Amino acid sequence: MAIIGLIAGAAACNKDTSSSSDTASGSNCGYKLAYFGALTGSAANLGVNIEQGFELAINQYNKTKGSDCITVAKFDSQGAAEVAPGVARNLVADKKILGIVGPPFSGESEAADPIFEAAGIPTITPSATRVSLSANGWKTFHRAVANDDAQGPAAAAYIKDNLKATKVFIADDQSAYGAGLADVVKSKLGALVVASDKTEGDGKQTDFSALVQKVTSSGATALFYGGYYTNAGVIRKQLTSAGWKGTLLGGDGMKDPGLSKASGVAAAVGTVVTCPCSPPEAAGGTFVNDYKAQWNVDAGTYSDVAFDAANILLQGIDAGNTTPEKLNTYLSTINYKGIANTYKFTSTGELDPTLIKVWAFKFDQSGDAKSDVEIKTS
């Protein structure tokens, strides 16, 4: 075990140095904001998108303050429910943390949020969209996006009104997110659905030839897939090489350039994804360029929401809410216009329903999803 000993020795002081806040100066400074979510592991992509948006907001805030006022604390849950509690307890042990952006996934939220609730630290999740999360009576829970109930009807409306498809195939990956979304779309489309299927989740299946065959022989001109971009990219590619020319649609889990990286841009063009978010370019401002300048990659799904969530917390701290309790109370009062949306929380921590906008995005030649239309569900 000498190797482990060496590593341990080399790193023993590592953490303490990063958490020192001696350089912080100015009023309401010297506190921390935490990101809690996947930074490593198979779910890391979405997590890194969010963390980078979050960190960008804090860097910009510190720059305007002219000091390292607020420190970034990162907690890597791998997006796994079995790992999350231990990491969450580590987080709440740090008394300088006033607020949390995350957890990004619903499963880890179920496991970690009770701990944040017990510690009284407010959380803003930019992407955990499971409907039931807000029904747990957690006072510290806030959701900066619409939940799964908002997207399904919008996706169905898009298929009916914009795409005007008459034969639709519904499939999902059995994730809580994907299955929930697909079920809503299926019930809203009613008789337009010609057939349906389910696949295994990301990283559990790569050969979709049975699904492809079912889609092809059903005569459907549109496939709605409730799931994430990893599987969706492979499915799109295998559909195209089987000669299926219909449109693939999905929710925000598929809104990632990773889809076209797997399928090839030519196959991905025309794929439509819905997202309860506004196009970043519509927000104006310099977020898109700033993000690129800082991280040298394009902003991904939910980077903008995380950026907004961090700014909401920063604004609260700036206003003198320097305990978790005060910050939590502050969150119930906000009406914040950010780059992705305008934020106002209901008593259960949901986004105010009148503020929810769902947009359709379409993959184009750039290999990324670009805003198409705002979907009106009413």
Add this chain to the structure above:
Amino acid sequence: MSDTAVAPSKEKTSFRGNGGVRGWFGRQPTWVRAIVTVVALVLAILLPYAGDVPLIGPQIVTQGIDWPSSLFNMSYYVLLALGLNVVVGYAGLLDLGYVGFFAIGAYGTALLTSRDSLLYAHSGWSWLAAAPVALAITMAAGLILGWPTLRLRGDYLAIVTLGFAEIIRIVATSTPNFLRGDRGFTNIPHPPGQGSDGKPIFGVTDATPYFWLGLGVIVVVILGVRNLDRSRVGRSWLAIREDEEAAEIMGVRTTRFKLWAFAIGAFIGGLGGVLFAGEQGFINSQTFVLQFSILVLAGVVMGGSGNMAGAILGGALISYIPDRLRGISDPFFHTDLYEYRFAIFGVVIIVIMVLRPQGLIPSRRRAMELKDREKEVAPQ
């Protein structure tokens, strides 16, 4: 090519005559052994406070994960390793799907206690009431898996057990109403008990009580398995492992004792699952992946298959090494080593097995037996 040089003569004598810690321990009178055991136990109980020990403490505790939580994780890994050791180490049945029993224990608890469960209207039990039922279900599952697979030998058994665990995972994933798939079960109650201040002992913010609970269960399991191993059951397992046909001829009822091994292994794995569900409060199908089984098996063999001390060490290490690497940057590139944890871990496994093919703490009995059948065992 058979390398007959490896036949150290010391294994012929009783281990009590050997050097080393274990030899010393074996030679001591009962009262010394009792004191050593009690001291070891007290040290284990005090482990959550290891971080307060000057100099050594900070080297031991985990950085990126709460130390008591990490200890609790170790405790259920150790339980799993102990259980798998009964199946693989004692009875010699290669089980690649051991996580299946862990899953059944956890799901049994969840089904009986969570408000998300279909059965909630009828059950809605406390954790303590659900635990024995969940364990009974797990044992039954062990028998159900064991019975049809008893005809299979070695690697065929391995793939069937692997399939068994995968089927459980797929069923859990694909039955959205019964086992609730990825949605999972929320609000699984914690173990009972209130402190003097009226707060529950088993809360959500402190994992230390869970670790102590896990430790208590481990001690009970060790005592139980130790007794079994020294009884007729244990000797029958030994006979089956070494030569099934000969054992059968000598009147050992192999079928029955293999089933025993499966059931006891399942029971201990189920215990791990019940504890896990009680601590997490939430389970879903994502946890019970195949890699988990393989990891536990690696722990058992790495520690020393057929030997409880080895299984405990191995089980603790497979949980501790990755957790310890969390939140640490490497000194050269400053990336978080946690991303490399399994790559590093893979290399560590190879190094340990190459240096100590019998495991870190080899089973003495096995070592003696192996000598006899070197040619048969070593796949030269």
Add this chain to the structure above:
Amino acid sequence: MDFSGLINDFGPLTVTGLAQGAIIALFALGYTLVYGVLRLINFAHSEVFLLGTYGCLIAWGWFGLDQNSKAPNFGAMLAYMALGLVVAIVASGLTALAVELVAYRPLRRRNAPPLAFLITAIGASLAISETVGVLTHRNQRGVPPIIQARTVITIGDTHITNLQILIVVLALVMMFVLDRFINGSRLGRGIRAVSQNPDSAALMGVNKSRVISLVFLLGGLMAGIAAVMYDLKIGVTKYDAGFLLGIDAFTAAVLGGIGNLRGALLGGLLLGVLQNYAAGLFGSQWLHAAAFVLLVLILLFRPTGLLGESLGRARA
């Protein structure tokens, strides 16, 4: 249960299943060969395959091909295929040899118990796949369209593409070549000898270490070919692709009778087709579960697989 769906799509499901099964069969050969000689499951074989899937992608990348490229013309296609196959075979073959050298040979020298080999193989598998995962940021990598899928034969509703034919034919040819090699060549005789009785073979002057290396190498070569076919059929690869398909391949090897070459072919094709039928009948999410149920049922009645164990023994 969707019987009408299964019946309607029976032809296409069979064809796509055979293509997948052929890939599984080639992959399964590695497990079977090593098992036949060493009586050990080579858990790291999945990573032998994995590096093959990346090997050919990297080779095509040298020529600027990525997932967005246009399909090359026929001549270029042949050249790229040859290049991809060679590089994948080299990558897989070298990986297999390295695994033997690092995870098996030191243990053989020390007369380790069989479980120890299983665990070092698991260690090697973890180390390789996780390193690939870190290096690729666990992203998928798309495959360039080297062969544009095109229907060449149509029987009723069943369209058979050039790629499917290529995969199945290549698998059969490789199987035949391998079978001839094992049963007809001098080196093959050595393999059979070691698999029948290692000690006697050693006494007869067979260099056991060399035979074992050869067996690993052969398994690696087959995995390399399977890897290229996988890339073309599935269209992406990822750090865990080997682990995932490895379970299928291992299942197929056991199904046919591990240690038996023809068993691996039979098991692979059967598994590929039956997975597709199960997906058609119950839904795609059940395809792996169905495979395992089938495996348990078959092993209940034939405890050593469909064709029984034999690399050199009974059948040779």
